[in-house]
Amino acid sequence: MNSIITAVDLYKSFSLGEVEIEVLKGIDLSIYPGEFVSIMGPSGSGKSTLLYLLGGLDKPTRGAISLLGHPLNDMGDEEESIMRRRNIGFVFQFYNLVPNLNVEENILLPILLDGKKAKNYKDTVQNILETVGLKHRRFHTSRELSGGEQQRVAIARALINDPEIIMADEPIGNLDTQTGTEIMLLLQEINREQQKTIVQLTHSHEAAAYGNRIIQVKDGKVWN
Numbered sequence: 001m002n003s004i005i006t007a008v009d010l011y012k013s014f015s016l017g018e019v020e021i022e023v024l025k026g027i028d029l030s031i032y033p034g035e036f037v038s039i040m041g042p043s044g045s046g047k048s049t050l051l052y053l054l055g056g057l058d059k060p061t062r063g064a065i066s067l068l069g070h071p072l073n074d075m076g077d078e079e080e081s082i083m084r085r086r087n088i089g090f091v092f093q094f095y096n097l098v099p100n101l102n103v104e105e106n107i108l109l110p111i112l113l114d115g116k117k118a119k120n121y122k123d124t125v126q127n128i129l130e131t132v133g134l135k136h137r138r139f140h141t142s143r144e145l146s147g148g149e150q151q152r153v154a155i156a157r158a159l160i161n162d163p164e165i166i167m168a169d170e171p172i173g174n175l176d177t178q179t180g181t182e183i184m185l186l187l188q189e190i191n192r193e194q195q196k197t198i199v200q201l202t203h204s205h206e207a208a209a210y211g212n213r214i215i216q217v218k219d220g221k222v223w224n
């Protein structure tokens with residue numbers, strides 16, 4: 001089977017004044033359609049840096065990435081951002097919702113950014129709210145929601161463009177254990193029932209175990 005995400009010999013350095021820190025030092029990995037992969041590593045090991053590169057949110061110092069068979073290196077910025085919006089849904093540790101918008105409006109943001117008409121997505125929003133268990137919250141503002149509910153909205157927003165891939169950076173890092181478990185079960189259900197490929201970052205063995213494969217990152221390299 002062809003991989004859906006491939007990284008070959010990825011390097012990433014950041015310059016801080018005179019000092020150059022090398023965070024990723026030759027990462028190779030392949031992720032296949034329908035997998036739920038947990039990328040694990042201690043805090044500061046470069047997980048977020050890696051995910052941003054895989055998702056086209058930042059560029060590697062060197063190395064190659066391809067998404068759905070398309071090399072990112074060959075794409076212009078505009079083409080890359082369209083590719084990203086259509087094919088990847090992002091979920092972050094702190095939800096990144098707009099506080100004054102209601103649940104529906106937050107979920108529809110990627111649609112509006114894509115220049116599409118929100119009114120064509122009423123039924124889609126309803127179905128996604130059903131998936132994430134928030135039908136009763138559609139018109140509440142995000143500041144009226146608990147952390148777990150906010151993360152459900154963020155997952156709903158990640159699903160609105162029906163992407164092939166969900167990338168989640170420590171999705172339960174800010175939640176209590178019980179709520180975290182519920183969110184992991186939701187991600188697992190989305191993986192199993194909708195065949196979405198999921199890549200989650202975590203430093204927790206419990207969270208990692210919800211995936212079906214673990215990739216360990218340490219000292220800027222993959223250790224498996």
Ligand code: ADP
Pocket residue numbers: 014015016023041042043044045046047048049050
């Ligand atoms: P993790 O997600 O595993 O905790 P990160 O990828 O966030 O790790 O960070 C890895 C290292 O890269 C850290 O030392 C961090 O300070 C550094 N780093 C990340 N992003 C930047 C940046 N934009 N500028 C400078 N240093 C950065």
Ligand code: MG
Pocket residue numbers: 047048049169170
């Ligand atoms: Mg991180």
